[in-house]
Amino acid sequence: MTARRRPADRLVRSYVVTDGRAHPTRNTLDLVTLLVVTDDLPLTGLNPEKRRLMELCRPGALSVAEVAGHLSLPVSVAKVLIADLMDSGHLITRAPIPAARPTDARILQEVLDGLRARL
Amino acid sequence: MTDQIPEAVFWCLALGLFAVTVLLVRQHGITARQRRRNEELAHGLRARDTELRHLLTVRLPEVEDAADRTAPQTDLLDTGLADTDFAACLDEVLDRFAAAVEHAEARADESAKAAVKASMRSIQALANEQQVSIAEMQDRHDHPDVLRDLLEVDHTNAQFGRRAQAIAVLCGSWPGRQRATSALIEVVRGATSRIRDYRRIRINGEVDIAVQSRAVEPVVLAVAELLDNAARHSQPHTTVEVTIQTVHNGACVVIDDAGVGMDGQAVDHADELLSGRRTMDVTRLGDPPRFGFAVIGALAERYGFSVSAGTLSPYGGVRAVVFLPTGLLTHLETVQDAAPTATASEPGPTRYSAPEPTAARNSTPVRARASETAPARTAGHAPAPDRVPGPPPAVEPTSPAASTVETTPRSTAPSALAPGESTTAGGLPKRRRRSLREAAEKPAAVPTVEVGGRSAEENARRMGAFARGTRSGRTAQSTPYEDEGNRHE
Numbered sequence: 001m002t003a004r005r006r007p008a009d010r011l012v013r014s015y016v017v018t019d020g021r022a023h024p025t026r027n028t029l030d031l032v033t034l035l036v037v038t039d040d041l042p043l044t045g046l047n048p049e050k051r052r053l054m055e056l057c058r059p060g061a062l063s064v065a066e067v068a069g070h071l072s073l074p075v076s077v078a079k080v081l082i083a084d085l086m087d088s089g090h091l092i093t094r095a096p097i098p099a100a101r102p103t104d105a106r107i108l109q110e111v112l113d114g115l116r117a118r119l
Numbered sequence: 120m121t122d123q124i125p126e127a128v129f130w131c132l133a134l135g136l137f138a139v140t141v142l143l144v145r146q147h148g149i150t151a152r153q154r155r156r157n158e159e160l161a162h163g164l165r166a167r168d169t170e171l172r173h174l175l176t177v178r179l180p181e182v183e184d185a186a187d188r189t190a191p192q193t194d195l196l197d198t199g200l201a202d203t204d205f206a207a208c209l210d211e212v213l214d215r216f217a218a219a220v221e222h223a224e225a226r227a228d229e230s231a232k233a234a235v236k237a238s239m240r241s242i243q244a245l246a247n248e249q250q251v252s253i254a255e256m257q258d259r260h261d262h263p264d265v266l267r268d269l270l271e272v273d274h275t276n277a278q279f280g281r282r283a284q285a286i287a288v289l290c291g292s293w294p295g296r297q298r299a300t301s302a303l304i305e306v307v308r309g310a311t312s313r314i315r316d317y318r319r320i321r322i323n324g325e326v327d328i329a330v331q332s333r334a335v336e337p338v339v340l341a342v343a344e345l346l347d348n349a350a351r352h353s354q355p356h357t358t359v360e361v362t363i364q365t366v367h368n369g370a371c372v373v374i375d376d377a378g379v380g381m382d383g384q385a386v387d388h389a390d391e392l393l394s395g396r397r398t399m400d401v402t403r404l405g406d407p408p409r410f411g412f413a414v415i416g417a418l419a420e421r422y423g424f425s426v427s428a429g430t431l432s433p434y435g436g437v438r439a440v441v442f443l444p445t446g447l448l449t450h451l452e453t454v455q456d457a458a459p460t461a462t463a464s465e466p467g468p469t470r471y472s473a474p475e476p477t478a479a480r481n482s483t484p485v486r487a488r489a490s491e492t493a494p495a496r497t498a499g500h501a502p503a504p505d506r507v508p509g510p511p512p513a514v515e516p517t518s519p520a521a522s523t524v525e526t527t528p529r530s531t532a533p534s535a536l537a538p539g540e541s542t543t544a545g546g547l548p549k550r551r552r553r554s555l556r557e558a559a560e561k562p563a564a565v566p567t568v569e570v571g572g573r574s575a576e577e578n579a580r581r582m583g584a585f586a587r588g589t590r591s592g593r594t595a596q597s598t599p600y601e602d603e604g605n606r607h608e
């Protein structure tokens with residue numbers, strides 16, 4: 001449907017992208033971890049995929065799954081790259097926005113009252 | 120009277136003696152001449168014998184072994200025989216023999232090539248199939264240990280595919296894969312992917328040059344063979360430096376190794392093979408077969424790039440230079456710009472009667488665009504119009520397909536979409552990331568946007584109502600907490 005080739009047809013194979021590594025340096029990443037670019041570290045010395053990743057994340061937060069999709073790389077390969085970029089300080093992660101956690105019913109009740117009063 | 124008899128006898132005897140002497144002398148002369156002639160004849164015979172033996176032991180094997188039948192062969196041993204019928208006959212024998220050998224070899228080579236080519240084709244197909252399934256497995260399995268094993272398998276498979284491809288090319292087949300126009304650095308990294316010691320390759324140089332689709336696979340294959348040679352003939356702890364640079368008439372990939380280097384004879388041999396002038400046959404690859412340079416030579420000649428490997432590298436090894444002429448290259452920006460536009464407007468040809476058959480082929484929009492805009496770029500024109508959002512597409516009259524492609528998204532979705540992030544092929548809007556920066560840059564654009572026929576205020580009101588309802592429902596029921604997401608630090 002789209003012009004993008006199948007990932008199987010990639011010219012540059014995954015082991016070249018990760019320089020032969022399969023284990024990310026940290027295992028705190030999963031599909032929905034949000035990636036945020038820390039400001040203005042130079043991109044010199046990064047391989048093209050990492051550079052592309054940084055460019056993808058620069059406009060705003062992007063999840064690991066989305067990054068992998070845009071780079072048309074397997075998620076586990078993308079994780080290796082992301083972990084490297086986190087080590088070098090180019091990226092920071094933010095946990096996904098958590099599910100609502102109603103800890104204190106009283107506060108919620110107050111918020112609700114306040115909202116009702118306003119609307 | 121009687122005293123005259125002895126005198127007469129004497130004279131008779133004298134006369135007889137004289138006659139005998141004369142006869143003897145003549146006989147002697149004749150004998151000597153005869154002997155000389157005999158000797159000459161014997162010599163001639165010996166010379167012909169030797170010549171025949173020479174033909175059998177030296178000249179015929181030479182013809183048999185010579186790869187090039189037109190090369191000067193060893194001459195007659197005895198120059199005295201040069202203009203004789205005998206020599207002419209010998210030459211005739213030699214020619215006939217050469218023709219017969221050539222014919223037989225050509226037939227053998229042809230059938231060997233056909234057999235090898237067919238089997239390599241099927242091996243190549245299997246390697247490709249395996250590569251697809253390995254890639255799918257990489258997508259499917261998330262565990263690093265599994266990925267590590269898959270990467271290893273993938274690596275081996277890539278080398279295996281390259282070998283099959285190289286032999287197939289040597290047998291006169293095409294490199295096999297059709298690829299999209301790719302950046303030169305990707306091409307070199309693609310070549311790196313196919314060799315054993317890929318981690319020793321260092322790629323330097325940044326150029327925004329891309330290789331045209333038809334040349335991608337051949338260049339990948341040629342560079343891979345050079346890299347493989349470089350890595351194979353140098354110490355395992357040394358690196359192989361690859362430098363990419365643009366030159367006046369195209370681009371160069373320079374490969375320097377710190378290996379053993381080549382002596383003069385090897386350089387001559389390599390030059391001969393790399394030039395592609397000498398057709399290499401599969402029966403002459405040696406044992407173990409060395410076909411790297413022959414493959415490169417065949418590819419270079421067929422696709423019009425050139426490779427030289429004669430010079431000494433700064434690290435003491437071999438410096439190999441791949442020169443890609445401008446005809447095989449295109450600009451990288453053209454490719455990148457063409458990709459989203461073509462993606463966004465693929466239904467175009469079905470809705471609009473596209474004038475060009477190339478535009479109707481959905482599988483090759485990028486290539487078609489790249490080749491259309493490439494001449495304009497290389498000729499030094501202004502940037503291609505697809506980079507500028509404002510001006511009408513009619514500014515480039517030379518490419519009707521491009522203008523059709525350009526108008527398609529704009530006429531269907533007038534003002535809602537920015538040029539960078541239009542719709543997918545199915546007509547769905549693409550997700551746009553929230554960003555503080557972008558929001559701050561263009562605040563005025565937001566209220567005018569209408570989604571689904573409702574204004575932004577209407578949407579906000581509905582969302583607010585939804586949020587209120589949800590909240591009140593939750594507090595009323597006090598649903599137990601469920602952690603749906605994954606935990607993070």
